[in-house]
Amino acid sequence: MKLTIWGAAQQVTGSMHLLEIEDYKILIDCGLNYENGVELSENENFPFLPSDIDLLVLTHAHIDHSGNIPTLVKAGFEGQILCTAPTADLTQLLLTDSVSIFMRKQAKKAPKRGRVRKGNFIHQQPLYLQKHVLDTTERIVTLPFNLAFKVNENIEITFVPTGHLLGAAAAYFKIIDAGGEKTIAFSGDLGRKNYPVLNNPEYLPAVDYLVCEATYGGRLHSTDATIETTLVDVINDACVKQPGRLIIPAFSVGRTQALVFSLNQLFVKGLLPRIPVFVDSPMASQATQIFRKHHRFVSLEAQSFYSQNGDEFEFDNLQYVKELSESKEISNYFEPCIIISSAGMLEGGRIQDHLFFNIQNFYATIFFIGFCAKGTLGNRLLRGDSVVKVKGRDLSVFATIKKTDLFSGHADHAGLIDYISHTPTQKLKTVFLVHGEPEAMQALKTDLEALSYGVKIPRKGEIFEI
Ligand SMILES: [Zn+2]
Numbered sequence: 001m002k003l004t005i006w007g008a009a010q011q012v013t014g015s016m017h018l019l020e021i022e023d024y025k026i027l028i029d030c031g032l033n034y035e036n037g038v039e040l041s042e043n044e045n046f047p048f049l050p051s052d053i054d055l056l057v058l059t060h061a062h063i064d065h066s067g068n069i070p071t072l073v074k075a076g077f078e079g080q081i082l083c084t085a086p087t088a089d090l091t092q093l094l095l096t097d098s099v100s101i102f103m104r105k106q107a108k109k110a111p112k113r114g115r116v117r118k119g120n121f122i123h124q125q126p127l128y129l130q131k132h133v134l135d136t137t138e139r140i141v142t143l144p145f146n147l148a149f150k151v152n153e154n155i156e157i158t159f160v161p162t163g164h165l166l167g168a169a170a171a172y173f174k175i176i177d178a179g180g181e182k183t184i185a186f187s188g189d190l191g192r193k194n195y196p197v198l199n200n201p202e203y204l205p206a207v208d209y210l211v212c213e214a215t216y217g218g219r220l221h222s223t224d225a226t227i228e229t230t231l232v233d234v235i236n237d238a239c240v241k242q243p244g245r246l247i248i249p250a251f252s253v254g255r256t257q258a259l260v261f262s263l264n265q266l267f268v269k270g271l272l273p274r275i276p277v278f279v280d281s282p283m284a285s286q287a288t289q290i291f292r293k294h295h296r297f298v299s300l301e302a303q304s305f306y307s308q309n310g311d312e313f314e315f316d317n318l319q320y321v322k323e324l325s326e327s328k329e330i331s332n333y334f335e336p337c338i339i340i341s342s343a344g345m346l347e348g349g350r351i352q353d354h355l356f357f358n359i360q361n362f363y364a365t366i367f368f369i370g371f372c373a374k375g376t377l378g379n380r381l382l383r384g385d386s387v388v389k390v391k392g393r394d395l396s397v398f399a400t401i402k403k404t405d406l407f408s409g410h411a412d413h414a415g416l417i418d419y420i421s422h423t424p425t426q427k428l429k430t431v432f433l434v435h436g437e438p439e440a441m442q443a444l445k446t447d448l449e450a451l452s453y454g455v456k457i458p459r460k461g462e463i464f465e466i
C-alpha cells in the first residue's frame with residue numbers, strides 16, 4: 001500500500017493523508033490550511049481528483065482536520081465520511097461557523113463602491129457555502145469507539161479515543177494487501193491526561209506504522225500548579241483584591257466547556273466568588289448542547305459530578321448570553337465579573353467589543369487559556385505590545401495580561417513519547433511525524449531515535465510504499 005502526506009507536513013494546519021490499498025483510496029482528514037501566508041483559495045487545489053477518493057475518515061471536528069471537506073465534496077467527492085457521533089455534530093457546527101467567517105471576510109474586503117478588480121475578488125470568494133456543508137454532513141456515517149468496522153474484505157477500521165475534543169479518535173486500520181496483514185494508525189490530535197470533561201487518551205493496539213501529530217514536540221506542560229489553584233489565584237487577583245473584570249478569550253468548542261466545568265467545580269467547593277460569570281458566545285452555547293447530547297462520552301469525573309450536582313455546565317451565577325444587545329450591556333457592566341468569549345485568538349467574535357471597552361482599563365485582566373498564532377491580536381498582547389489595534393482603533397494596553405497552558409488540549413513531549421512507545425520498537429517500523437513546527441518535530445524525532453524508533457518527517461506530497 002501507499003501513504004502520501006498531503007497536509008500538515010512540517011506545519012500545523014491542513015491535515016490530509018492519502019492511503020492507497022491497490023486501487024482503493026482513503027483520505028484521512030481534510031483540514032483547512034490556514035498557515036500564515038497561505039491564501040484561502042489555495043485550499044481548492046487538491047493534488048488528486050476528489051472523485052477518485054473512495055472514503056474519507058475524519059479523526060475529529062477541529063477545522064484544521066475537517067475544514068476543507070466541503071471543498072472536496074464541492075469538487076466531486078462522492079464517498080462516505082466515517083467519524084464518531086460527537087465528531088459528526090461538532091463538525092456540522094464548526095463548518096457552519098466557517099461559512100459565516102468566509103462571509104464576514106468577504107463583506108469586509110469587498111469594496112463599497114467603484115469597480116471590483118476581478119483578480120482580487122476571486123480571492124475573497126467564500127471557499128464554500130452552507131449548501132456544501134449540508135452536502136458534506138449528508139455523507140457522514142458514524143461509528144462507535146473501539147468497535148472494528150469492515151470497510152471491505154481487506155480493510156478494517158477502529159476509532160480509538162484520543163481525548164483532545166469530544167468525539168476525537170485515532171484511526172486504526174488493519175489492512176490485507178499483497179504483503180499480508182499490516183496495521184497503520186493516524187493519531188489525529190492526541191489529548192492530555194486529566195483534562196476537564198474529557199476522558200484520557202487510550203493507547204493504540206501495537207501498530208506497524210504510525211502517523212503521529214507532533215504539536216508539542218520539545219515542550220512540556222507546566223506542572224507547578226493545578227487548574228483549580230490557577231483559576232482561584234487569577235480570579236482573586238482580578239476580581240476580589242480589586243473591583244476588576246476578568247476577560248477570558250476561549251474557543252467556543254471544547255475550551256469553553258472545559259473552563260465552565262472547572263469554574264463549576266470551584267463553585268461547588270465554595271471557592272468561586274459570587275460574581276457574575278458570562279459566557280458570551282452563541283456558538284459556545286450550541287457546542288455545550290452537543291456536549292449534553294453526547295453526555296455518555298464525557299469523562300467519568302464529569303459524569304460523577306453530574307450525578308451529585310446536576311448539569312456540569314450550569315451554576316447559579318453563570319449566564320449564557322444569547323442576544324447581541326445583551327452582549328453590549330455586559331460591555332457596560334462595571335462591577336467585578338468574569339466574561340468568557342470567543343474568538344480565542346481575539347480575531348473577530350464578540351470578544352472584540354469586550355476588549356475595546358476594557359483594554360485601557362487598569363482594573364481589567366485578560367487571561368489567555370489557549371495558543372495564539374503569530375499575526376493574531378492575541379499573539380500581539382501576549383508578546384507585550386503596549387499599543388494594539390482593536391476594531392480599527394489604536395488603543396494603549398493598560399489591562400493586565402496573564403496566560404496559562406493548563407487548558408491546552410494536546411499531549412506534551414512526554415505524553416507523545418509515552419503514546420508512541422506503547423508499541424515496541426520491534427513492531428513499529430516507522431513513525432511519520434506530522435502536525436508540528438519543524439523544531440517541534442525534530443525534538444521528538446531525536447528522542448524517538450534515541451529509543452531506537454525509525455522516524456520520518458515527511459515533506460508535503462512525499463510518498464511512502466509501506
Ligand atoms: Zn484538534
